[in-house]
Amino acid sequence: MDTHRVVVVGGGFAGLQLAKDLECPDTSITIVDRRNHHLFQPLLYQVATTVLATSEIAWPIRALFRGRKDVSTLLGEVVGVDTEARVVSLKDGNAIPYDTLVLATGARHAYFGRDEWEPFAPGLKALEDATTIRRRLLLAFEKAELEADPERRKAMLTFSIIGAGPTGVEMAGIIAQLAQRTLVEEFRSIDTRSARILLIEAGPRVLPVFPEALSRYAEQSLIKMGVEVRTGIPVTACNENGIAIGDEFVSSRTVIWAAGVQASNAAAWVGAEKDRAGRAVVQPDLTVGGKPEIFIIGDTASVKAADGTPVPGVAPAAKQQGKYVASVIEARRLGTPTPSAFRYRHLGNLATIGPNSAVIDFGKIRLKGGIAWWIWGLAHIYFLIGTRSRLAVGLSWLWIFVSGHHSARLITQKETLKDEV
Amino acid sequence: MDTHRVVVVGGGFAGLQLAKDLECPDTSITIVDRRNHHLFQPLLYQVATTVLATSEIAWPIRALFRGRKDVSTLLGEVVGVDTEARVVSLKDGNAIPYDTLVLATGARHAYFGRDEWEPFAPGLKALEDATTIRRRLLLAFEKAELEADPERRKAMLTFSIIGAGPTGVEMAGIIAQLAQRTLVEEFRSIDTRSARILLIEAGPRVLPVFPEALSRYAEQSLIKMGVEVRTGIPVTACNENGIAIGDEFVSSRTVIWAAGVQASNAAAWVGAEKDRAGRAVVQPDLTVGGKPEIFIIGDTASVKAADGTPVPGVAPAAKQQGKYVASVIEARRLGTPTPSAFRYRHLGNLATIGPNSAVIDFGKIRLKGGIAWWIWGLAHIYFLIGTRSRLAVGLSWLWIFVSGHHSARLITQKETLKDEV
Numbered sequence: 058m059d060t061h062r063v064v065v066v067g068g069g070f071a072g073l074q075l076a077k078d079l080e081c082p083d084t085s086i087t088i089v090d091r092r093n094h095h096l097f098q099p100l101l102y103q104v105a106t107t108v109l110a111t112s113e114i115a116w117p118i119r120a121l122f123r124g125r126k127d128v129s130t131l132l133g134e135v136v137g138v139d140t141e142a143r144v145v146s147l148k149d150g151n152a153i154p155y156d157t158l159v160l161a162t163g164a165r166h167a168y169f170g171r172d173e174w175e176p177f178a179p180g181l182k183a184l185e186d187a188t189t190i191r192r193r194l195l196l197a198f199e200k201a202e203l204e205a206d207p208e209r210r211k212a213m214l215t216f217s218i219i220g221a222g223p224t225g226v227e228m229a230g231i232i233a234q235l236a237q238r239t240l241v242e243e244f245r246s247i248d249t250r251s252a253r254i255l256l257i258e259a260g261p262r263v264l265p266v267f268p269e270a271l272s273r274y275a276e277q278s279l280i281k282m283g284v285e286v287r288t289g290i291p292v293t294a295c296n297e298n299g300i301a302i303g304d305e306f307v308s309s310r311t312v313i314w315a316a317g318v319q320a321s322n323a324a325a326w327v328g329a330e331k332d333r334a335g336r337a338v339v340q341p342d343l344t345v346g347g348k349p350e351i352f353i354i355g356d357t358a359s360v361k362a363a364d365g366t367p368v369p370g371v372a373p374a375a376k377q378q379g380k381y382v383a384s385v386i387e388a389r390r391l392g393t394p395t396p397s398a399f400r401y402r403h404l405g406n407l408a409t410i411g412p413n414s415a416v417i418d419f420g421k422i423r424l425k426g427g428i429a430w431w432i433w434g435l436a437h438i439y440f441l442i443g444t445r446s447r448l449a450v451g452l453s454w455l456w457i458f459v460s461g462h463h464s465a466r467l468i469t470q471k472e473t474l475k476d477e478v
Numbered sequence: 479m480d481t482h483r484v485v486v487v488g489g490g491f492a493g494l495q496l497a498k499d500l501e502c503p504d505t506s507i508t509i510v511d512r513r514n515h516h517l518f519q520p521l522l523y524q525v526a527t528t529v530l531a532t533s534e535i536a537w538p539i540r541a542l543f544r545g546r547k548d549v550s551t552l553l554g555e556v557v558g559v560d561t562e563a564r565v566v567s568l569k570d571g572n573a574i575p576y577d578t579l580v581l582a583t584g585a586r587h588a589y590f591g592r593d594e595w596e597p598f599a600p601g602l603k604a605l606e607d608a609t610t611i612r613r614r615l616l617l618a619f620e621k622a623e624l625e626a627d628p629e630r631r632k633a634m635l636t637f638s639i640i641g642a643g644p645t646g647v648e649m650a651g652i653i654a655q656l657a658q659r660t661l662v663e664e665f666r667s668i669d670t671r672s673a674r675i676l677l678i679e680a681g682p683r684v685l686p687v688f689p690e691a692l693s694r695y696a697e698q699s700l701i702k703m704g705v706e707v708r709t710g711i712p713v714t715a716c717n718e719n720g721i722a723i724g725d726e727f728v729s730s731r732t733v734i735w736a737a738g739v740q741a742s743n744a745a746a747w748v749g750a751e752k753d754r755a756g757r758a759v760v761q762p763d764l765t766v767g768g769k770p771e772i773f774i775i776g777d778t779a780s781v782k783a784a785d786g787t788p789v790p791g792v793a794p795a796a797k798q799q800g801k802y803v804a805s806v807i808e809a810r811r812l813g814t815p816t817p818s819a820f821r822y823r824h825l826g827n828l829a830t831i832g833p834n835s836a837v838i839d840f841g842k843i844r845l846k847g848g849i850a851w852w853i854w855g856l857a858h859i860y861f862l863i864g865t866r867s868r869l870a871v872g873l874s875w876l877w878i879f880v881s882g883h884h885s886a887r888l889i890t891q892k893e894t895l896k897d898e899v
Contacts, residue, residue, distance in 0.1 A: 199514060469609075
């Protein structure tokens with residue numbers, strides 16, 4: 058019996074879970090990713106806001122499969138799939154043949170036809186996005202300290218976050234903490250407490266996926282922390298000087314995009330139908346119509362839950378899909394009956410706002426405040442990969458909790474400065 | 479009495495020590511640095527070799543002086559000094575007046591007239607240098623895994639370190655460990671143990687500042703770890719394909735420069751005499767001749783010890799100079815007698831080679847092996863700033879000691895990849 062070659066494109070939550078769960082005789086797995094690391098995206102905003110270090114939430118994919126001789130890892134950028142020849146093409150010219158292909162290439166932040174906003178309002182998907190936002194955030198305070206003109210100084214100390222989903226809310230909360238607490242004693246010309254932090258949401262309320270009562274609580278918490286919340290009004294312009302909220306232009310030198318994502322190009326590679334967000338419409342067993350050897354999972358797949366609602370683009374959904382596809386491939390390999398259609402099990406929603414303030418919606422159980430905050434923290438530490446990361450993140454959080462000081466406040470340049478020597 | 483304005487350019491060991499020790503009535507201190515962080519350079523090579531995370535060895539300068547209202551911090555790049563008007567000029571157009579000026583702008587790696595080598599053989603002075611080397615190091619193994627041609631694969635798995643001072647020796651040791659131990663189980667096509675690690679030194683022996691017996695011990699340790707040591711022969715060419723050692727060309731895709739440094743431009747700013755390495759020749763009290771209000775300290779100053787030998791460019795020397803100048807300025811301010819000429823007190827030399835292998839030369843006491851290694855580690859943890867960093871670095875080292883796994887193995891790109899979505 059020949060070895061069956063499973064190729065998994067993307068080492069995010071979906072692809073990683075699949076490779077972990079699929080361990081089958083005469084079956085090899087090749088994980089292809091254009092980065093060498095798996096990223097714990099739910100905490101990426103904490104890198105952007107100086108709470109965590111980059112290496113605390115990212116792990117080399119190949120290190121995670123050290124003990125699995127049936128799993129290979131390749132660093133490469135996929136540029137297309139030849140579904141006839143059953144080959145994945147990489148940018149460097151290499152071609153990887155497959156018997157079963159799993160596309161788990163995720164999503165990126167998107168500007169809904171306003172791509173020209175990107176340079177002024179960076180979004181948050183990869184580690185480099187986080188260090189870019191961190192640099193801008195910290196530079197804003199540094200530049201304000203040197204600025205004599207009060208108008209320009211005000212613009213430098215105005216931070217706008219577009220989009221009030223969990224990422225936007227959590228970033229607004231931490232930036233408020235930085236300005237109101239961490240940085241206060243460190244500047245001599247400016248009062249960091251005068252910083253204006255705007256959270257703008259086109260929809261009617263913050264945290265739209267949560268029940269209204271929890272949204273209200275989150276908004277009140279944010280306001281107490283000094284965040285200006287603007288809901289029900291869209292951002293209509295964005296440039297180097299600031300943003301327009303409805304008709305009002307606000308001078309703001311630091312703008313962060315937390316408003317939306319767009320799926321990867323996977324649907325186009327294999328000729329699958331796309332939904333409005335660019336995600337591939339898949340069969341109930343997560344295969345592509347007419348191509349049972351190709352699965353599409355995670356944020357780049359458009360999947361419906363049993364009640365007809367779309368499955369959200371969150372880590373637990375991606376992991377469940379990875380697990381399910383592993384079981385389908387295994388059943389096919391062993392010749393046992395394949396499991397029935399993928400069924401999404403919604404575990405609940407969590408979002409943190411600030412110290413001792415979080416919201417949790419487990420359906421029947423809804424929590425807010427300090428208890429929710431501790432559950433949020435423990436759950437995230439639990440879901441990190443490996444004892445080493447749990448210790449490191451635990452130490453970082455504990456340190457902030459005790460001392461109030463963030464430990465990853467680095468401004469790193471894109472390129473080495475060589476002109477001074 | 480007007481406030482006396484002390485401006486310190488550079489937040490390295492020398493400048494930081496000065497600002498810490500100088501606390502005087504009616505005296506303000508402004509620290510100007512083009513980076514927002516103080517860097518613990520003795521451990522920078524551990525970031526380059528995946529042992530430590532960037533934020534474990536760097537701290538925002540302004541955070542270190544949180545409680546000192548007399549100390550301000552400015553992020554800015556100095557481009558010149560007007561010694562008549564007593565003003566420091568920044569690149570952004572700002573000008574900072576001083577009554578006393580302290581230049582502590584350090585050094586950078588230098589190529590001794592071979593600047594064209596820099597793109598192929600990056601050196602190590604700033605955090606970005608370390609992440610650049612880390613990226614190249616890890617990418618070499620990744621590319622080798624994908625390479626079918628045995629010659630090219632061999633070139634990808636050949637790592638050359640030019641210069642066998644402490645930094646070169648320590649990097650060669652860790653890269654050998656990575657190849658021989660950490661990465662072995664993780665690759666499927668290549669055997670990382672086949673990697674060739676070359677340490678090249680133009681001088682007659684490794685660790686030239688140590689006694690000969692310790693140099694011999696270090697060389698033997700390196701050879702045991704799988705490092706190929708080439709002494710007494712210079713590198714005569716360097717390009718994208720590799721290096722020429724004497725007349726022999728070695729195909730090597732990863733080359734690291736650890737061979738030499740050049741002082742900053744500080745001497746030229748204030749019209750001071752330069753020595754061959756570009757360092758400013760200073761008076762016995764570390765001032766510039768004819769300008770008693772200007773001090774130059776640290777790696778950018780050319781200072782002689784009592785026995786006429788040059789003071790080495792190491793952290794303890796920089797700190798001693800900072801401390802001394804603080805006492806001179808304080809004495810001048812208080813009208814008490816100024817301390818006599820700066821006297822360098824040599825504390826000794828330490829270098830680590832690999833697990834349980836280090837050398838220490840305290841003059842009368844010379845140590846090698848396991849005891850030296852523990853002393854080296856404890857000394858470096860002790861000299862880190864703050865409990866938080868000590869805990870983090872201690873945890874990183876402990877983890878490697880116990881598990882053998884490095885936790886900062888990230889390949890980060892210079893720019894975000896946007897073309898795939």
